[in-house]
Amino acid sequence: MWYGGDLLFEGRCYAEFMSRLAGMKVPEVFTYEGNGFDGVLAWHKVLCLPEGEPASVHGMEYDAYYGAGLLAYCYGATVKKDPVSAALEERAAGLLRRHTQAVGVYDYHRNSWAKAAAAYVMHRLTGPRAKPLGFRRAWASLDGAYHYRWQQNLIHRDANRWAAFSWGSTSSSGKVRPCGFVVPARGLAPDLEPLVYFHPRSLTGKVSVAADGKAPAKAPRGPIYRYRCRDDGLETAGVVSSPLLDRYYAFWSLPGGPCVLFTVFRTRGACKVTWTGLPVQFYSRPGMTSGRRYVDAEGEQALHEKAERTSSWWCVDDALGMVVAGGTGRVRIERSIGNNWARTGAYRDKCDGVFVSGLRGVRAAARTTPVDLAVALWTDTPHDRIARAAAAVRTLGQLPAGWKGQIIGDPSRPGTRHVAVANLFGRETSATVDVSMPEGAAVFSPGTIVTGRTGRMSLHLGALETFGESGEVYAEVLEGGTVVARRVTAARYVFRPADGKPARLALRYTGQPAEAFVWTDARSGKQRALKAATGGVPRFVVALNRPGRLEIRRPAADRVGPAVEIFDIRVRNEDSVRVEVRAADRSGIAGIDLLCDGRPLGARVLPPYVWVHRPGKGSHTYCAVATDAAARPNRRSSFKRTVDVGVTAR
Structure with a gap:
């Protein structure tokens, strides 16, 4: 073979x-x-x-x-x-x-x-x-988020999709080619037709740059990227540099929401830029696939038919759809031969590509951004809902230079909005974000300052750091002073008067159906059930005289083990091994166990999760097992790492 x-x-x-x-x-x-x-x-x-x-x-x-x-x-x-x-x-x-x-x-x-x-x-x-x-x-047993460092690849799996973004293998650093993929689960039906073609330039495209004058000095080698994984999603941002161009990407797989991709090209010197556009390719082979339907703002056509169109969204077979913010508004559809070095073109796989916002020989001055694009990909969503989501996209304004942010409406849950923000190359590390919506001030984990229906959120992001979250709870101060609201988890929110003045607060919830809403007085611990008005979005009014907590009890409990990896492992002084483990989970981390050659070395319940161990000479294999703090705890093992201790290279 x-x-x-x-x-x-x-x-x-x-x-x-x-x-x-x-x-x-x-x-x-x-x-x-x-x-x-x-x-x-x-x-x-x-x-x-x-x-x-x-x-x-x-x-x-x-x-x-x-x-x-x-x-x-x-x-x-x-x-x-x-x-x-x-x-x-x-x-x-x-x-x-x-x-x-x-x-x-x-x-x-x-x-x-x-x-x-x-x-x-x-x-x-x-x-x-x-x-x-x-x-x-x-x-379902494989649901979760994973980072595989040798392939510089991140994967998120859940009931609705398989999603990945890769920064290029560590073994081919001279040829950096990031790419990403989003594959709809389609109900995990038997005998699924293959849908997405795994092209090496998927979601990133092919770029060619020509110097317009003297070319700058050689760029640093890359890629450089950061990432965060949790049991229910992932986010990553990075840069791939060439002598004339820095290509910045930020990718999110948001829990219960879309996959979001930011693409920003920033020139190092004056140049001409040609880019295929941002592509998604679909697999095609007689006997394996049937005809596919493509729909966008201009109407419907067969996917295999070559076309140039104008639209801010598209959808294929109601299985995979894209909403586009920024760019040129152009869409190109084209069939090509699969990326395969062997055999004749007639024999090889075919792929039908949908390319958005391509460029042809566009002149760009130094330190400008000829490409500044955001897209959201939705799986198993009807095309009419994709169209509605496109109409609800909003770019976050008044962000520092080098930052990018987007608010994306959910096509299936009216009122729910997904927020993605990245500091790609900004020098400033703090920003105030306006999170005012028609429903009120959206409540997020960094904390929202609520005045009337207006909300402000402070973000602190270093270079290539990201923030992504779904807005499902909205607050409005009906009477009284300013309120500080913060999301603790997707099912728990805390509120307190900012200036000690009592407030009358309206809360709206737009998330998945809930079994009950419970309000808890943070000081006394006294609880009471909140009853929403029948019909429409659940709305409650509470008197906020002192800190309180909203709990949303939903049938879908946390059933996924933590995202966990051995982040760093190294042999020290030829006889000891230092192991650093990282883990994250929506319910929190209850503890992490480290094993060497299958034998437990002890647990850590608080970060940093670090062990120093003397295993003896020879090859030794380490594995971390993380347990979350869910009501019914979930466990997940990391990928194993093997090191040689006390072995002298010859």
Whole structure:
């Protein structure tokens, strides 16, 4: 076999075959605690798309959707007896069968027949496999956010989508090519048609720059990026530099909201800029996909038809839609041959690309921004709702230079708004943001100062830092003085009079349906249920004489383990290992356990989560296990890290 996981697990299968046929144990190099196969399997599970294919987070090198994860998931199901892997194997096998029938010829790159044969033998020799979970349960077990540092890649999975943004592999730093993908879950239905094509320039496009005069000095190498992961979402911002141009990107996968991407190009010197525009590509192959419908403000057409259009939004098959703020307003639709170095164009995958806001030879002076664009991507949302969301987009004004902010209305929950702000290259690190809405002042976690229906929020963001949150609770002071309001979690908000003066406060809630609303006096602890007026958005009026707390009790509890990673690990003085772990969760972190070679080293309940350990000479594998503070605690293990202690390189 030829590529990636296929190649690795073909070798692992052969090791299993030979050992079992010879009546010998599998050599320890394949089975010890830190063996690479278990790590690759863990990553393959996170990469699994709704169709059953592991995503290529830096884009396809060869063709797509041909069951590339089959042997990895087969190894998990048969050797590791993992019920999640067994569920993913079934879906990968179905994809492999469909692709083999569609192509109909032997291809040694894909080698579909060899994969099927290897999986068959694995089941015969190592069975019975684990009993597979239902695919929905298997998918839900992998929900959460992940950072894989060697691929400089972030992934967020939930019931509605699989989303990722990558800054380029650490092994190819000379060729930095960020890209991003958003894949709708589409109800996780069986036999899903492959939808999104994983093009290496997805969501970023191809840029070419020509000096308009003398070119500046060589730019620093990159990329440079920051990120934050939590169990229910992620955000990241960074810059990719070239001698003439700095390309800034900020990406959010917001809990219960859209994926948001900011794209800002800032020139280092005078130049001419050509950019394909911001693209999303859709996979196409006869026998695997059917015709797709594209809709925007100009109407409807078949996706494969080449077109130039004008619109601030688009939607394909009511499965994936985009709202655009800024840019040129132009949309280009074009079919191309997939990114594949082998075979003829007729044989290779095709992709239908939707490109927004492209540029052709635009002259730009030094230190200007020829591209300044924000988009929001929604999954499994009808096109008429995407159109309404486009009409409700608002750019945050009066931000410091180098900052960018957007307010995005939710197409399915009227009144709910999602806010994304990034300091891309600003020198100022503080800003006051106007969060006044028709419903009142939106309440966010940094704190909102409420005067009447007006709200102000103070943000503090360093370079390449981001803020993203959904506004679901709005406050209005009906009588009295100013009120300070703050979101603690999505289900808890606190309020207090800013100047000690009593206030009469109206609260509105626009989020998911709630079972109850409870008001708690912060000093006495006395609680009372709030009753909303029937019909429309729930609205309550409370007398705020002293600090109080609003609790929103919803049926959807936190069922996802924390985002957790071994952030830093290093050997010190040749005999000790320092391990730093980071974790975050919407419910808070109850504690983190660190394991070395499967043995516990103790727990930490407060940050910083740091251990210094002397494990002895040799190779040692570390893993962190984080537990959240939810009513029913959830646990999540980090990716494992292996280090050599007391081993002198020769």
